[in-house]
Amino acid sequence: MRSVDIAVVLPSKNEEETIGICISKIMDVFKELRLRGVVIVADNSDDETPLIAREMGADVITPDRLGYGYAYRYAFKYLKEKYGGYPKYVVIGDADNTYDFSEMPKLLKPLMSGEADVVIGSRLRGWMEVGAMPWLHRYVGNPLLTWFLNLFFKAGISDAHSGFRAITGEALEKLELRSDGMEFASEMLVEAVRKGLRVGEVPISYYRRRGSRSKLSSLSDGWRHLKFMLINTPKHLYIYPGISFITLGTILITAAALRIHLGFSPGIHTSIAGSLLIISGLQLIFFGLFTSILLGERNMQSPTIEKTTAIGIIIFTIGLLWALQIGWEWVNSGFKNLPPIIYSISCLTLIAVGLQIFFASFILKLIAEQRRT
Ligand SMILES: Nc1nc2c(ncn2[C@@H]2O[C@H](COP(=O)(O)OP(=O)(O)OP(=O)(O)O)[C@@H](O)[C@H]2O)c(=O)[nH]1
Numbered sequence: 001m002r003s004v005d006i007a008v009v010l011p012s013k014n015e016e017e018t019i020g021i022c023i024s025k026i027m028d029v030f031k032e033l034r035l036r037g038v039v040i041v042a043d044n045s046d047d048e049t050p051l052i053a054r055e056m057g058a059d060v061i062t063p064d065r066l067g068y069g070y071a072y073r074y075a076f077k078y079l080k081e082k083y084g085g086y087p088k089y090v091v092i093g094d095a096d097n098t099y100d101f102s103e104m105p106k107l108l109k110p111l112m113s114g115e116a117d118v119v120i121g122s123r124l125r126g127w128m129e130v131g132a133m134p135w136l137h138r139y140v141g142n143p144l145l146t147w148f149l150n151l152f153f154k155a156g157i158s159d160a161h162s163g164f165r166a167i168t169g170e171a172l173e174k175l176e177l178r179s180d181g182m183e184f185a186s187e188m189l190v191e192a193v194r195k196g197l198r199v200g201e202v203p204i205s206y207y208r209r210r211g212s213r214s215k216l217s218s219l220s221d222g223w224r225h226l227k228f229m230l231i232n233t234p235k236h237l238y239i240y241p242g243i244s245f246i247t248l249g250t251i252l253i254t255a256a257a258l259r260i261h262l263g264f265s266p267g268i269h270t271s272i273a274g275s276l277l278i279i280s281g282l283q284l285i286f287f288g289l290f291t292s293i294l295l296g297e298r299n300m301q302s303p304t305i306e307k308t309t310a311i312g313i314i315i316f317t318i319g320l321l322w323a324l325q326i327g328w329e330w331v332n333s334g335f336k337n338l339p340p341i342i343y344s345i346s347c348l349t350l351i352a353v354g355l356q357i358f359f360a361s362f363i364l365k366l367i368a369e370q371r372r373t
């Protein structure tokens with residue numbers, strides 16, 4: 001088995017006009033840095049791309065499914081199996097010659113000096129040829145999605161979608177990558193942050209596509225990135241909105257019940273809105289807890305779950321007793337005196353909240369146990 005120091009992985013789908021130049025630039029860098037390297041082309045083309053790549057000495061493999069992320073995952077698996085583990089360095093980049101592989105030494109430097117575990121080539125801090133990135137991606141999509149990534153995951157980078165990256169084999173080993181599509185680019189960064197890796201960034205150049213057409217679809221791929229990030233940040237997607245809903249709902253329902261003036265006189269409608277906010281806010285908090293246990297971010301111990309079950313029973317019982325009292329008063333008055341409807345809304349809210357907490361505790365327990373085993 002030939003051992004290598006570095007592997008460069010290129011996913012390709014109909015890139016016959018540019019694959020050759022990419023491979024030749026990569027081979028030149030191998031020579032320049034005196035590294036034993038291999039180029040792996042994960043190809044799903046129906047043009048001459050695989051033939052050209054093979055002729056130029058690349059290792060060409062054919063992923064059994066389409067997808068940018070899948071191509072990388074397939075290639076990583078192949079790399080590991082073929083060489084009995086990852087090489088010291090792995091570089092990834094597009095096969096469309098939009099990134100300049102002669103700049104690989106810049107990306108490898110922080111890895112070689114031990115300053116970083118993952119290095120992203122930043123186009124936004126570097127140089128871009130006119131027309132290389134559409135206006136919508138350059139000024140809206142990319143900065144916005146990068147901002148979300150930094151806000152949700154504290155990634156601290158300027159160009160989350162750059163596909164030109166270098167990573168140490170040791171770091172790559174730690175990443176649990178599951179995406180098939182373009183959101184793979186976000187997943188790699190989220191995982192790197194989660195695993196406590198040091199993410200560095202260097203400015204790079206970015207050129208206009210000259211060969212085949214782009215495989216990127218602005219809206220659907222943008223949405224895939226955002227969806228991936230939201231699913232993976234239960235705090236921002238569920239917990240924070242849930243806490244805000246419950247706080248606002250409690251203020252509204254209490255003000256309505258106690259007739260506290262809020263700049264307006266809260267009445268029945270305010271208490272209905274409050275009830276809605278509390279019930280849905282609590283639901284969001286439970287979604288957040290389920291997700292964070294599933295993601296391995298949080299672990300629920302049995303005593304905590306026993307406590308939540310008890311809290312659920314207590315809240316439910318208070319609501320039920322209150323409902324019985326309201327019913328009793330009504331019966332006693334010869335079915336005439338019904339207490340103010342605001343009380344019934346508060347009582348309904350307590351019953352719903354109690355039931356939600358009680359039953360959700362069982363699911364919490366189940367998920368926590370499954371996660372532990
Ligand atoms: N094997 C494989 N490669 C793919 C697939 N989809 C895209 N690619 C390759 O992945 C790389 C990135 O795709 P691009 O179309 O360049 O996407 P992009 O870089 O975000 O968009 P541009 O800025 O227009 O280049 C290119 O080398 C593609 O040929 C696929 O389904 N399978």
Ligand SMILES: [Mg+2]
Binds near residue numbers: 094096098
């Ligand atoms: Mg590209």
